[in-house]
Amino acid sequence: xxxxxxxxSGAALPARRLSALAAMALTACAGVAFGQAMSTGTDHAxxxxxxxxxxxxxxxxxxxxxxxxxxxVGGGAAADGADCVIGATVTxxxxxxxxxxxxTLAPAGVTFALDxxxxxxxxxxxxxxxxxxxxxxxxxxxxxxxxxxxxxxGWQLSVDRLPGPGGRGIERLYVGAACPPVGGGGFYLLxxxxxxxxxxxxxxxxxxxxxxxxGVRPAGEGGGMSTAxxxxxxxxxxxAFGVAPR
Amino acid sequence: MxxxxxxxxxxxxxxxxxxxxxxxxxxxxxxxAAAQATWxxxxxxxxxxxxxxxxxxxxxxIAGAGYPPAAFPATYPAxxxxxxxxxxxxxxxxxxxxxxxxxxxxxxxxxxxxxxPASQVMYRVNGGLWLRADGSPQVIYSQVGQTVGxxxxxxxxxxxxxxxxxxxxxxxxxxxxxxxxxxx
Numbered sequence: 001x002x003x004x005x006x007x008x009s010g011a012a013l014p015a016r017r018l019s020a021l022a023a024m025a026l027t028a029c030a031g032v033a034f035g036q037a038m039s040t041g042t043d044h045a046x047x048x049x050x051x052x053x054x055x056x057x058x059x060x061x062x063x064x065x066x067x068x069x070x071x072x073v074g075g076g077a078a079a080d081g082a083d084c085v086i087g088a089t090v091t092x093x094x095x096x097x098x099x100x101x102x103x104t105l106a107p108a109g110v111t112f113a114l115d116x117x118x119x120x121x122x123x124x125x126x127x128x129x130x131x132x133x134x135x136x137x138x139x140x141x142x143x144x145x146x147x148x149x150x151x152x153x154g155w156q157l158s159v160d161r162l163p164g165p166g167g168r169g170i171e172r173l174y175v176g177a178a179c180p181p182v183g184g185g186g187f188y189l190l191x192x193x194x195x196x197x198x199x200x201x202x203x204x205x206x207x208x209x210x211x212x213x214x215g216v217r218p219a220g221e222g223g224g225m226s227t228a229x230x231x232x233x234x235x236x237x238x239x240a241f242g243v244a245p246r
Numbered sequence: 247m248x249x250x251x252x253x254x255x256x257x258x259x260x261x262x263x264x265x266x267x268x269x270x271x272x273x274x275x276x277x278x279a280a281a282q283a284t285w286x287x288x289x290x291x292x293x294x295x296x297x298x299x300x301x302x303x304x305x306x307x308i309a310g311a312g313y314p315p316a317a318f319p320a321t322y323p324a325x326x327x328x329x330x331x332x333x334x335x336x337x338x339x340x341x342x343x344x345x346x347x348x349x350x351x352x353x354x355x356x357x358x359x360x361x362x363p364a365s366q367v368m369y370r371v372n373g374g375l376w377l378r379a380d381g382s383p384q385v386i387y388s389q390v391g392q393t394v395g396x397x398x399x400x401x402x403x404x405x406x407x408x409x410x411x412x413x414x415x416x417x418x419x420x421x422x423x424x425x426x427x428x429x430x
Binding site: 035036037038039040041042043044045046047048049050051052053054055056057058060149151152153208 | 292293294295296297298299300301303304305306307308309310313314332350353362367403405407409411412413414415416417418419420421422423424425426428
């Protein structure tokens with residue numbers, strides 16, 4: 001029989017519990033708790049934060065008005081706030097664009113130009129208020145600002161003519177566009193089913209607010225209401241871009 | 247009556263009295279000697295400054311019906327963490343002034359071609375004024391003295407868009423730090 005007394009089995013902690021406690025202590029010293037980052041020092045502590053932004057590809061168009069009306073009754077279109085010009089010719093003349101650019105038309109020889117916030121017309125004289133809309137050289141214009149947004153480099157604005165909501169279709173409808181503060185030129189003659197490119201923006205900042213000028217030839221229209229619908233489309237290259245219509 | 251038959255109380259009484267008298271005499275005649283031991287207990291707690299934050303990315307997801315906005319510039323709150331708020335906890339056990347600092351630099355696309363300037367990253371602490379990052383370390387909170395346990399500060403983030411930002415992903419590693427000013 002041994003003379004040494006053996007310690008009771010419950011006197012010392014099991015080895016498994018000892019190692020678990022040691023592991024917890026080591027974790028606390030390292031300064032990382034589950035789901036948190038921690039830094040400790042005597043007089044300084046620092047942590048890194050990740051900040052990320054994901055901007056989705058997006059294009060957007062905004063029109064200030066949904067209907068553009070040329071009221072040629074009574075005092076003529078000039079009384080309706082339109083800019084009516086008596087051009088130099090009865091026919092439309094070609095306007096040669098820049099190299100490899102599209103060729104546009106000058107209705108009755110009239111072209112437009114942007115001058116800051118104003119639109120000016122050259123190639124004719126302004127029609128006086130009250131002028132009877134019978135002169136075939138008369139062209140009447142209205143303009144508005146179309147707001148375009150794209151966060152993708154390079155975009156194109158085009159227009160399609162669709163059937164109007166009622167009445168006859170407008171005989172001769174002209175559409176032109178330019179990017180402020182300067183620009184201008186000729187127009188596209190759009191018949192029903194036609195489409196035309198209005199603005200080609202090589203970069204995002206090349207053009208934001210597009211000035212669109214719409215013209216009609218009152219002498220070519222019959223009595224009653226003549227209508228047309230114009231659909232403006234903004235296209236940008238790139239994958240998976242979204243369209244946010246307004 | 248013998249000792250055997252003497253009542254116990256009587257026997258103890260005479261002997262106990264004798265012992266007590268002897269002990270009293272000893273106590274009076276011999277100086278008492280008490281033993282005492284003094285232990286010096288030293289508590290050494292190191293000066294500690296510590297910060298902790300959840301392991302999460304502060305994210306801005308700009309998409310959907312709210313983009314593009316009706317007008318620029320427009321501000322978008324962080325979509326992650328929840329509510330756009332990051333809890334930053336600070337512990338300090340020493341006297342003196344300590345400060346919490348935040349440094350956010352420009353957000354850059356993976357190719358490095360597109361940048362969102364740091365000045366478009368906005369933050370505020372505990373519902374205070376919105377401030378702009380500027381690419382350098384900024385003091386966002388200061389306090390004199392120790393904290394009572396962990397002090398939690400709510401830091402909210404927002405991103406301002408000017409309309410010039412290209413589509414894509416942007417990332418930056420910001421730094422949040424705590425520093426204690428040296429005492430003199």
